[in-house]
Amino acid sequence: MSLVLDIALCALILGVGLATVAGHGVFRAVIFFITYGLLLAIGWARLGAYDVALAEAAISAGLTGVLLLAAHGRLRRLSAAEEAPLRRNLPAALIATGVALALGWAWFALPDPAAPDLTAALPQSGVGNPVTAVLLNFRAWDTLLEAIILLAALIGLWMLARDRAWNEPLGLQYHARAGGVMASFGRVLPPIGLIFGVYLVWAGAETTGGAFQGGTVLAAVCLVSLMAGVLPAPRIAQTAWRAALVFGPGVFLLSGVAGAIFAQGFLALPPALAKPAIVTIEAALTLSIAVTLVLLVIGPPDDGGQDA
Amino acid sequence: MADIATYLLTGLGLVFFIAGTVGLIRFPDQFSRLHALTKGDNLGLGFIALGVAFQTDTWAQVAMLVLIWGLALLAAGTVAPLVARAALTESRKP
Known part of the structure; x- marks a missing residue:
């Protein structure tokens, strides 16, 4: 049951992330970004990293979302919000794909990080x-x-x-x-x-x-x-x-x-x-x-x- | 017994959420969409909180669920009129 939940959560995170970068319109991207942050927070909470989940929800989804909304509102007031039509930018797409592949390779190639054992140091x-x-x-x-x-x-x-x-x-x-x-x-x-x-x-x-x-x-x-x-x-x-x-x-x-x-x-x-x-x-x-x-x-x- | 109550109530909550979402997608203008969204989601969250309350061990956890629902109601009840007013101002602009 929780496996279904986790898979649905991962799919939602990926889908909303894609909608953030690939959709039309700044406002829509900002809203998707906020949703993305909230879903990520749930993901961190599922992993038991409650500190990160809280920070993600408060700072990434909440605060950064508000900052982006404020920037969008300012652009609109300055009537600078006419959005350039989305063009295919092949070099940028190639570079981004290359970076993603390199990062993915590095993730698999690196040895598993040995987390420092804090139990001895924590009382200090x-x-x-x-x-x-x-x-x-x-x-x-x-x-x-x-x-x-x-x-x-x-x-x-x-x-x-x-x-x-x-x-x-x-x-x-x-x-x-x-x-x-x-x-x-x-x-x-x-x-x-x-x-x-x-x-x-x-x-x-x-x-x-x-x-x-x-x-x-x-x-x-x-x-x-x-x-x-x-x-x-x-x-x-x-x-x-x-x-x-x-x-x-x-x-x-x-x-x-x-x-x-x-x-x-x-x-x-x-x-x-x-x-x-x-x-x-x-x-x-x-x-x-x-x-x-x-x-x-x-x-x-x-x-x-x-x-x- | 408690499990059956949880299934029934959270299920009912989901129905309200689905109804709110359908309203958000199908209704013609901002005001009716807001109406569907706030009413549906507030009731839905209430039923889900009530359903989850049957799984708690202590009254403190029940109190937290009530607090969560109350805060969500407060936020939704505040934001909906603000969005509606913004939409009204926008629509009156020449």
Whole structure:
């Protein structure tokens, strides 16, 4: 029975993936991409990788989907969305097929990776969830750089703003009728989402969850509040938003430097302090990830002007 | 006994999902499509949650199923009027 389910799931993933790249129209591709992410999340959950499933659903399907939808809406507003008719591009097809074949060959040719045994090292890490232990202790470098890359992406996005719009509120103006559905949704959802997001971060130390998943949920809460007009639209010049952006990477870097001075090396956590250190870094990172994602989604300051 | 209830209720839920999907494909305009989709899927999810509730071990799991259904209802109930309003604004544009 579960074999039928798995085969149906694989077929759906492949079919929706094909529809994403092969269909006509940007909007249709975006919708298929979101569906694809959700199906992949179910696939990861079937494999027992609940951390990856959560990240896939929240970040890939949810957040990236919203980013793509926002980009599509922007293109449409700039009336730049006239879509070029799909042409057959033989060289591109050949190269893509070649890359796919090479990757497939590499997958079969490589020896089975021997997953490092974490059972001996896990008690030293301070947390019970091996994924969190790897992300914030054993391979903290990667996570630190990821946090900084997010920040760089936001700065890149802000560079798209025109000078005269720099001090405008970020993103589009949202109109929510007072007492309408959006306004009530913006008041009902945040309390639930806040509890869920904070729970995900806190639970990430021992079971499924973590800073990225929790941060994405909190970002969604913040976005809903912004769209419902419960929160005023942020501006680039506001110190509080800027401080929230750098807080997480800052705390992470400081703890790394402290590790270099007082422990074995940069980003090294002494086992006795590992748990409080990881929880502190995760909490700070969550705030910064959430704020960065919010600002990425609402986009650069927009004075409504058209590109010349 | 619990298994039979699960089969019956999730089966009923699937019927509602299929009806909603047929409506989404067959109905002529956005508003009736939304109507079919939200009504059918909300009821369908409710019946599936009810059916799965017969397989749970603790009341906490039942409470989680109720929470899932409630949140899905909240989201669907919010999104449907927003999509409808967007469609209305779009159709009034010259």
